[in-house]
């Protein structure tokens with residue numbers, strides 16, 4: 508390790524730790540949102556390594572599993588990488604000396620951890636009723652779990668209350684299934700004598716990720732992107748509203764021109780039970796797709812991914828996922844690239860992959876005789 512290490516902090520939490528431990532002088536650069544006025548070296552998940560090199564860094568700090576690819580990239584460039592991924596408050600304190608070791612002073616981190624633990628102990632003592640001595644219980648929040656969404660609270664319950672699925676999702680009554688409907692003909696590849704490769708599909712969105720998901724599902728078709736209004740809020744909450752958005756987009760896309768099929772895709776958030784017998788729920792990113800030929804509607808969900816607590820809190824407060832992700836990551840239009848899905852899975856399941864599953868499922872009634 509260098510005698511007087513120059514540290515670039517790629518994680519705001521590491522910057523905060525180094526600053527609190529009095530090692531600010533070693534920090535020569537940091538990613539956006541770091542509590543410092545040091546030179547900015549890009550975003551949390553997209554650091555600017557050219558800038559890091561210009562700053563002649565000896566060591567680089569990263570935090571959290573989401574940054575493991577960034578840590579690997581820094582290692583490949585020959586930096587000493589200090590990577591921590593604490594999951595509990597205790598582990599956060601334990602990480603202080605590790606992070607500070609990047610600046611050559613693990614002791615300063617140990618002292619900071621001791622100070623912080625002391626403060627917490629004093630708070631716990633002050634809150635304990637007089638005369639009661641008991642074990643200190645660390646109240647730990649488990650990931651994105653919360654008792655209930657503010658949006659589900661009594662005051663705002665009306666907005667997101669579950670509505671009868673048929674009323675919102677299939678406003679038009681489904682006509683009796685017609686023998687020889689477009690869906691049947693698509694299955695038999697008999698659309699007016701044309702093959703599936705001649706099919707014209709409209710996707711109700713201007714987001715290229717959604718169009719790509721449909722192109723992957725229907726590689727032979729011609730797929731057009733048609734930006735339409737979803738008829739629901741920018742950030743749908745709950746499955747009903749998300750499905751309604753997908754169905755409305757599919758219908759409006761189909762009506763927008765001379766298309767054989769309309770496809771709608773909608774991203775939303777929804778709660779799922781924690782599955783532990785309590786009434787606790789976790790907030791998830793969900794996604795739905797709908798396909799319609801004007802007669803029938805196929806609908807299917809894509810993967811559901813748990814939202815990190817600090818992101819869930821902001822969605823719960825009324826913000827939209829895409830902009831929140833961009834703000835947290837320091838990116839532009841992540842939703843038009845790997846998406847939140849790609850970020851949460853370390854790039855293993857991009858938004859296109861996830862939406863492809865939803866679209867493929869929604870095509871089922873048009874491809875399988877059993878429906």
Ligand SMILES: O=c1[nH]c(=O)c2ncn([C@@H]3O[C@H](COP(=O)(O)OP(=O)(O)OP(=O)(O)O)[C@@H](O)[C@H]3O)c2[nH]1
Pocket residue numbers: 711712713714717741742743772773774775792793794827828829830832841842843845846847848849857858861
């Ligand atoms: O399903 C998703 N998978 C992802 O991995 C993802 N990453 C971000 N988001 C966001 O979810 C909100 C609703 O999505 P959404 O259906 O309105 O899409 P969109 O706003 O990107 O396009 P569009 O409205 O122009 O069609 C928007 O804030 C999106 O940015 C995702 N949604």
Ligand SMILES: [Mg+2]
Pocket residue numbers: 741
């Ligand atoms: Mg949108």
